[in-house]
Amino acid sequence: MRRTGWFLLALVALLGVLAAVVWKLNLRDEDPLPDSAAAFTAQPQQVERGRYLALVGNCAGCHTTRGGEPYAGGVAIDTPFGTVYSSNLTPDKAHGIGDWSAAHFWRAMHNGRSKDGRLLYPAFPYPNFTKVTREDSDAIYAYLQQGVAASPRPNDAHRLRFPYDMQAALAVWRALSFTPKPFVANASKPAEWNRGAYLVDGLAHCIACHGARNVLGATEQERGLSGGSIPVENWYAPSLTSSREAGLSDWDAQQIVALLQTGRSARGSVMGPMADVVYRSTQHLNEADLHAMATYLKALPIPSGSPTPESSKTIRRDPGVMAAGQRIFDQRCAYCHGDKGQGAPGAYPPLAGNRAVLMDSPINLIQIVRHGGFLPSTAGNPRPYGMPPFRQALDDNDVVAVLSYVRGAWGNNAAPLSAQDVLRR
Structure with missing residues (x-):
């Protein structure tokens, strides 16, 4: 009996240590919120900048239902673990983010945490949005506060299977799979390449479709844009690092720009989920950003030892x-x-x-x-x-x-x- 008691005590102690580690990992790079919300006054150019950045991130694609009010949420996002519903991002104070501060919004983007402290599900791609700068986060916040009409649409409850519906399970997932990390420019690369990397790997979150996922549903960042099945939708986003799939290393940059801007070029065209991305997002980007993305995508390394043709x-x-x-x-x-x-x-x-x-x-x-x-x-x-x-x-x-x-x-x-x-x- 004494041995059993010591075993149980050791087990409880171990679980306590693991819980503390998970808790600490979930607070990585998370600054405490100020005691009171700082006054936030947006200039028209900042609101316009935020509108543009929201297009880069295709935010309306997930936060606007067909025929619904812009950014009022309610889009069902099916995952292997259940259904997540997008939230209301309008300035409505009861159901939207009207009572959020810029710091709250930044914490959601950078740390994946809601205003009330809840951990957010990564259907909201904060593993990519964590790379977004505070300046760009504030611009998107300004647009959502001042450039979008308030909607009283209430948020839908997620329908996730046990244990994925628990904050504790999400905390463990984040401890294993998510590290807040700002974008760091590669000093050995030109400015255009770095701008493309910031857009592709950050706001545009291309890896969410074009990346492989592990058994926990986390994107395998180390494999990059190596292709992946789009969960539930039964589409495959081809590898952008394979010349046999959708690698772009031998494309002219202008051909890549044309594909992102119009949906077709002399070398190919888009259908399926990518057609929606072009329609809602990339066709609206300016030439400089499209060229930056093309420069980055064209330079993606093609792994050696490629499969036999x-x-x-x-x-x-x-x-x-x-x-x-x-x-x-x-x-x-x-x-x-x-x-x-x-x-x-x-x-x-x-x-x-x-x-x-x-x-x-x-x-x-x-x-x-x-x-x-x-x-x-x-x-x-x-x-x-x-x-x-x-x-x-x-x-x-x-x-x-x-x-x-x-x-x-x-x-x-x-x-x-x-x-x-x-x-x-």
Whole structure:
């Protein structure tokens, strides 16, 4: 009995030490709030700057429901752990952030903590926003206070499974996965590169989609923009550090600018979640910032020891599947994409040699065939061509056949699909 008592005492002591460590780690780089809110008077240029920065961060994309009041929150963000609802960011004092100070807003951005001290869920991407400067945080705060109409819309309660609905569990996650860290310029790089790094890795939070995640749902920062599945949505954000996926090292900077500004360029176009990013965010950025982002993205290192190109592999293909796929393609796809997969410049992308077609993961191809997709409507591409959905016309076997054909025709040499590939989506 005495030994059991000592064991329990030691266990309690250990848990106490661990709780203290978690508590301390959650206070890293967190300054105490001032006793009273400092007077905050924003100049019109600061409000305008905040409006622009909110576009860079695509804040309205998560904080505005379809047809709802701007920044009033309520968007359901599905995660593997349950549903998180975005909050009301309008200056309403009861439900929004009207009674927040600039220091409260900065703490949310930099430390991921709400006005009342609650830890925020990382569906709000503070692991990236922590890099935002206090000056830019204050500008966004000024815009939300003075450039947005107040809305009394109440905040929705998150619907998360146990134990993810507990602040204690979130505190442990943060202790393991989050370190507040301001952006530090790389002195060996030019100013334009550093500006691009600040935007891409900070406000634009590109890694939230283009980064891999661990079992706890945290982005693996050390792997950078190496590609990742977008949770629940069944899309894959391709690697920006792989020449076989979406690496941009051999693109001209202006081609990257065009893609971010209009949704299409001579080297490719966007669909799916990225189309929404271009529509809501990047098309509104100024030329200098777009060029800075292009400079940074173009310079991302391509890891050595890249996988062997598919063109050098021998892939066995089922003649029956290929024949069935060709029949479907000729009937439903060739009119736009050409009988040799050559596409139509400025309208329909080529499928022959297309990296999006040849990627190891066929997730995006399946999504596009089933649900269709359009490029974003932008000032530089106001009436984009699109892909109609074929969910009602093609069953799973048809999807397997036509995509296996496309991935193996006209010199393409990517692996065919299986029934399991389609059933999993």
